[in-house]
Amino acid sequence: MISKIERKIAFRYLKPKKKEGFLKVISIFSFTGIALGVAILIIVMSVMNGFRTELINKILGFNPHIIIKPFEKDIKEDDLKKLTSLNDNIIRTSFTFNGQGILISKQNTTGVMVRSYFNNDINKIDLIENGIIDGSLDAFTKNTISIGKELAISLNLVAGDEILLMSASNIQTPFGNIPIQEKFKISSIFSSGLAEFDQNVIFMHFDGANSLFELSSMDLNLELFIKDPENVEIIKNEVQEIFDEYYVYSWADLNKSFFGALKIERNVMFIILTLIIIVAAFNIISGLTILVKNKTKEIAILRTLGVSKKSIGKIFFLTGFAIGFFATLTGVLIGILFSYYIEEIRYLITSIFNIRLFPEEIYFLSQMPSEINLGYIMIVSFFSLLITFLATIFPSLSAARLDPIEALKYE
Numbered sequence: 001m002i003s004k005i006e007r008k009i010a011f012r013y014l015k016p017k018k019k020e021g022f023l024k025v026i027s028i029f030s031f032t033g034i035a036l037g038v039a040i041l042i043i044v045m046s047v048m049n050g051f052r053t054e055l056i057n058k059i060l061g062f063n064p065h066i067i068i069k070p071f072e073k074d075i076k077e078d079d080l081k082k083l084t085s086l087n088d089n090i091i092r093t094s095f096t097f098n099g100q101g102i103l104i105s106k107q108n109t110t111g112v113m114v115r116s117y118f119n120n121d122i123n124k125i126d127l128i129e130n131g132i133i134d135g136s137l138d139a140f141t142k143n144t145i146s147i148g149k150e151l152a153i154s155l156n157l158v159a160g161d162e163i164l165l166m167s168a169s170n171i172q173t174p175f176g177n178i179p180i181q182e183k184f185k186i187s188s189i190f191s192s193g194l195a196e197f198d199q200n201v202i203f204m205h206f207d208g209a210n211s212l213f214e215l216s217s218m219d220l221n222l223e224l225f226i227k228d229p230e231n232v233e234i235i236k237n238e239v240q241e242i243f244d245e246y247y248v249y250s251w252a253d254l255n256k257s258f259f260g261a262l263k264i265e266r267n268v269m270f271i272i273l274t275l276i277i278i279v280a281a282f283n284i285i286s287g288l289t290i291l292v293k294n295k296t297k298e299i300a301i302l303r304t305l306g307v308s309k310k311s312i313g314k315i316f317f318l319t320g321f322a323i324g325f326f327a328t329l330t331g332v333l334i335g336i337l338f339s340y341y342i343e344e345i346r347y348l349i350t351s352i353f354n355i356r357l358f359p360e361e362i363y364f365l366s367q368m369p370s371e372i373n374l375g376y377i378m379i380v381s382f383f384s385l386l387i388t389f390l391a392t393i394f395p396s397l398s399a400a401r402l403d404p405i406e407a408l409k410y411e
Helices: 004-013 018-062 077-086 149-155 195-200 206-213 229-242 256-294 296-304 309-340 342-353 374-400 404-409
Strands: 066-069 090-104 109-117 132-135 144-148 162-173 176-190 201-205 221-226 247-250
Touching: 018 256, 018 309, 018 342, 018 374, 066 229, 077 090, 077 221, 077 229, 090 206, 109 149, 109 195, 109 206, 144 149, 144 195, 149 176, 149 195, 162 206, 176 206, 195 201, 201 206, 221 229, 229 247, 256 296, 256 309, 256 374, 296 309, 309 342, 309 374
Parallel strands: 109 201, 144 176
Antiparallel strands: 066 221, 066 247, 090 109, 090 162, 090 221, 132 176, 144 201, 162 176
16 A cells, blocks of 8 residues: 555655756656557547448448358249248348449449349348438339439439440340440439448349349349348358358458458557557656656655655655556547547548548548447556556666665765
8 A cells, every 4th residue: 555655755756846847848748648649549449440330330231141142053932941940030031133234324434333122122221221312212113223322423413314224244236246235214312321332333123134134043142131240150150051052151251351451450550559658658767767866865865764665666656657547547538539529520620621531432431430449448548557557667666776875975
């Protein structure tokens, strides 16, 4: 335990005298460095956690949780009976087709990913049904398509416009093979919140895709949506055992490299920003070492008055640790505050300096997400206090080992 007199002396040392200006500067740098390191670490971790959570929600909002693709034979409706044992875990199933095409408008031409559904199935995709900003899915028929907001902006299209869609399938003519082209009316425009998705993906009725791509039964995929997509691997393995003659993929398989890179980036950022705290902690070592040197006479007097070595060590330990503790606390408060209002801060900076922070086409999201995780905050705080603890040990031991006779000899 630390006595009252030890605390009083330690906190008095936190206020350097006027002639100890350099020591004051070092203390300020130590405090600022640790506080900024902790705050930035919490902000970065919160934003990256927010990115991960938001991307997962977006991906699960318009992508199937499990995809079954044909291999040597096609998938039939009778195959759905094999999933009876998993009915408690499966929300719905649907047959779909995914392909590529070229969209031709009056303004421009661009390649697109085509996803086709039956009318009832597309109405069950939450991010699309709830993200319609122009038009309606009620008019989703064979000769209509639904496009994303970013694609509509880039091609200057609105609901009701007609476009030409070209597929890779060919038809034979007297002049040779030419790609199949058909006109479609834009029934609706959606905004999923993922800029890249809104730019590159269009939805088409299954009958329209069948005509444009001349589909065969081998082109159809079976998509499964389950109740707990976070634990998709368990259900995927069971599905793979049932459909051992087909390819089975989960949403995690299709996005493994992306989330793997995100995890590596988060870990690297944690290490780099932790180094900031370590550098700031070295300032505490320097500051305490100088403080011990400046207080040599006082230490000697305290020792001659009967103050133990242990008490001397605790006084200087408390002085250094107090800097780290209050700096960590300040950093945590700043980090939480900035993380909570990160989108408002981004908007303010963008408005004042007229610059784009985190552009949608690069970061995939239309706004900056943030997820404050109490566990990460506790880990960051623990490491900060641990580094501070280790940084104060050497100067404290030096002060405790100081010989009062030798110290007073040269005074």
